[in-house]
Amino acid sequence: MKKKLFLSLLLAVLLLLSLGMSAHAEAQIDYVTDTAGLLSAEEQSALNEQARQIAAATGCGVYVVTVDDYTKYVSGNIEDFSEAIYKTYDLGEGEGKDGILLALSMSERDYDLCAYGDFANYAFTDYGKDQLAGTFLDNFRRNDWAGGFRDYIANAAALIQRAKAGNPLDTYVYETEPGPRITPFSVVVVIGLPLLIASMVVGGFKKQMKTAVRQTEAYDYIGQGGARLRGQRDQFINRSVTRQVIRREPVSSGRPGGHAGGTHVNSGGFSHHSGKF
Amino acid sequence: MAKQITNYQCPSCTGPLHYVGESGMLECDYCGSKFTVQQIEALYKDKDEAAAAASAQAQAQQAAQQEADNQWQDNGTNWATDQGLRVYNCPSCGAELICDETTAATSCPYCNNPSIVPGQLSDMLKPDYVIPFKLSKDAAVTALKNYYRGKKLLPKAFSDNNHIQEIKGVYVPFWLFNGEADADVTFQATRVSSVTTGDTVITTTDHYRLHRSGTVSFEKIPVDASSKMPDAHMDAIEPFDYSELKPFSNAYLPGFMADKYDVQAEDCYRRADERAENTTVEIMNRSVSGGYSTCVPESRRINIRRGKMHYALLPVWLLSTQWNGKNYLFAMNGQTGKLIGDLPISSSKVLAWTAGIAAPLMALLAAFFWL
Numbered sequence: 001m002k003k004k005l006f007l008s009l010l011l012a013v014l015l016l017l018s019l020g021m022s023a024h025a026e027a028q029i030d031y032v033t034d035t036a037g038l039l040s041a042e043e044q045s046a047l048n049e050q051a052r053q054i055a056a057a058t059g060c061g062v063y064v065v066t067v068d069d070y071t072k073y074v075s076g077n078i079e080d081f082s083e084a085i086y087k088t089y090d091l092g093e094g095e096g097k098d099g100i101l102l103a104l105s106m107s108e109r110d111y112d113l114c115a116y117g118d119f120a121n122y123a124f125t126d127y128g129k130d131q132l133a134g135t136f137l138d139n140f141r142r143n144d145w146a147g148g149f150r151d152y153i154a155n156a157a158a159l160i161q162r163a164k165a166g167n168p169l170d171t172y173v174y175e176t177e178p179g180p181r182i183t184p185f186s187v188v189v190v191i192g193l194p195l196l197i198a199s200m201v202v203g204g205f206k207k208q209m210k211t212a213v214r215q216t217e218a219y220d221y222i223g224q225g226g227a228r229l230r231g232q233r234d235q236f237i238n239r240s241v242t243r244q245v246i247r248r249e250p251v252s253s254g255r256p257g258g259h260a261g262g263t264h265v266n267s268g269g270f271s272h273h274s275g276k277f
Numbered sequence: 278m279a280k281q282i283t284n285y286q287c288p289s290c291t292g293p294l295h296y297v298g299e300s301g302m303l304e305c306d307y308c309g310s311k312f313t314v315q316q317i318e319a320l321y322k323d324k325d326e327a328a329a330a331a332s333a334q335a336q337a338q339q340a341a342q343q344e345a346d347n348q349w350q351d352n353g354t355n356w357a358t359d360q361g362l363r364v365y366n367c368p369s370c371g372a373e374l375i376c377d378e379t380t381a382a383t384s385c386p387y388c389n390n391p392s393i394v395p396g397q398l399s400d401m402l403k404p405d406y407v408i409p410f411k412l413s414k415d416a417a418v419t420a421l422k423n424y425y426r427g428k429k430l431l432p433k434a435f436s437d438n439n440h441i442q443e444i445k446g447v448y449v450p451f452w453l454f455n456g457e458a459d460a461d462v463t464f465q466a467t468r469v470s471s472v473t474t475g476d477t478v479i480t481t482t483d484h485y486r487l488h489r490s491g492t493v494s495f496e497k498i499p500v501d502a503s504s505k506m507p508d509a510h511m512d513a514i515e516p517f518d519y520s521e522l523k524p525f526s527n528a529y530l531p532g533f534m535a536d537k538y539d540v541q542a543e544d545c546y547r548r549a550d551e552r553a554e555n556t557t558v559e560i561m562n563r564s565v566s567g568g569y570s571t572c573v574p575e576s577r578r579i580n581i582r583r584g585k586m587h588y589a590l591l592p593v594w595l596l597s598t599q600w601n602g603k604n605y606l607f608a609m610n611g612q613t614g615k616l617i618g619d620l621p622i623s624s625s626k627v628l629a630w631t632a633g634i635a636a637p638l639m640a641l642l643a644a645f646f647w648l
Contacts, residue, residue, distance in 0.1 A: 194638035211617040218552035225494035
């Protein structure tokens with residue numbers, strides 16, 4: 001309890017200093033900083049070790065910060081909070097300060113995945129962060145905090161490895177798809193549509209084979225008098241009006257998760273994926 | 278006793294004459310002489326009239342004898358008459374020609390001389406017009422071969438092994454109906470517009486009743502007057518070019534078959550009326566303008582005023598063949614060359630084309646959906 005109080009105070013002081021003055025380059029926090037008290041000491045230690053090894057191996061930091069209420073520290077939103085933490089504690093590895101931070105605020109149940117640095121923004125695309133969030137949110141909804149953080153760190157490491165191999169997870173990669181999805185609609189389209197087109201074409205061929213048909217009109221025999229229109233009257237009867245409400249679907253890029261691909265990086269060099277857990 | 282049949286013989290060599298469409302003249306196969314229709318008409322006027330009179334006399338005798346308890350006639354025609362047949366003697370070789378009672382022109386199966394029965398096409402039975410053949414038998418054969426081309430479902434064996442079993446040029450009797458259709462048609466029409474306001478689409482439909490009345494005149498709607506000719510075939514080879522209608526003359530017939538009508542005009546009116554009615558309603562429908570979204574006939578009152586009717590012989594090449602025990606009849610307009618006729622369909626080709634079109638499309642769509 002004392003540790004939790006100390007960390008909160010430390011965060012508050014440093015954040016206030018950083019927002020009011022210049023960044024405090026000396027301040028440091030662990031890879032996993034749990035001021036909200038979600039983890040046991042053993043769990044936190046294990047997670048810290050897991051994250052430290054990844055940072056050492058990949059040169060890209062993977063961080064977790066939990067707070068009771070981020071609004072105590074910043075006046076903006078959870079994304080502003082993440083960026084403040086990242087800058088204040090000089091997070092990130094290497095010259096590029098590459099890293100990804102998962103920030104949780106318990107009172108609002110807000111979370112934010114915040115990436116910084118050229119490599120981190122390359123590794124954690126918008127789609128990649130969306131997929132990464134999917135790996136821990138299910139744990140958080142069951143209050144399985146340690147499990148969620150473990151999944152987050154492990155999957156973040158996997159994304160870093162993919163990016164190192166030059167193949168970051170983006171919208172054009174569908175490994176998370178379960179493979180071909182055979183739906184009744186697709187079966188009808190794949191089988192029915194070609195058969196329909198084929199039968200129409202063959203129907204046209206068949207029509208060529210039957211040309212002895214009786215005439216039902218006599219346009220060729222309209223005489224010199226031709227057609228004389230004697231009277232024409234258009235009479236308005238009534239008006240009917242129907243109203244139909246349009247159901248608007250969420251805007252989608254047509255790709256998984258609605259992402260257009262790549263990473264949207266703000267002017268501060270950060271990219272985010274935030275939401276509720 | 279005068280003969281009922283006339284052979285048109287070459288004035289130069291007495292060889293048989295036949296009408297040739299390409300030249301528009303009667304030509305002699307033996308000496309190559311050519312004669313205009315008018316020349317032959319003038320030469321054979323008396324002979325044709327005598328033959329027509331003999332034919333009328335023979336028919337009167339036949340009728341009288343039938344009443345007198347079916348006595349045998351000179352030519353022993355009682356059995357033939359019962360079958361709807363007539364027996365004539367070929368003026369060239371004397372052979373008996375057994376013909377349908379409607380036959381007006383034929384050729385002798387023994388000496389192959391063209392033979393005309395003027396009595397079938399004289400007086401009340403005389404056609405008003407004729408359109409002479411313009412296209413030859415060779416043109417008909419070529420047209421049929423061309424007709425087979427490009428027919429993707431035609432069994433290969435049909436076109437490869439097919440031999441035309443019979444080809445004959447026939448002057449088919451047609452009734453040509455004139456008339457006027459007086460129409461009063463009502464349509465239900467709608468004009469639809471829609472605007473989108475926020476999340477709501479507002480569709481406004483204005484309903485109208487449209488009245489159209491008018492008159493359409495028709496000239497020479499043809500209806501075939503021979504029960505032996507399939508109506509669909511005769512309809513499908515239309516239209517004929519009426520600018521080439523000629524006053525009827527027997528001289529156009531040598532070398533071709535010809536029948537007199539055996540379907541009365543009263544029995545053909547309905548078909549001409551129906552075509553005139555349909556066309557009139559369609560013309561009234563086309564007169565509707567003003568950007569209507571839909572226009573559907575609601576009621577119609579069509580009054581057909583029938584005008585003068587004509588009787589004409591129109592040229593048709595008939596080609597028949599057999600395949601797999603089934604007869605296939607083709608008809609070609611002897612004036613314009615339009616050829617029609619139903620063809621057999623190869624089941625294996627239907628299957629092959631269906632599979633050939635569907636399979637690649639299925640593969641493409643499967644790749645799109647499932648890969």
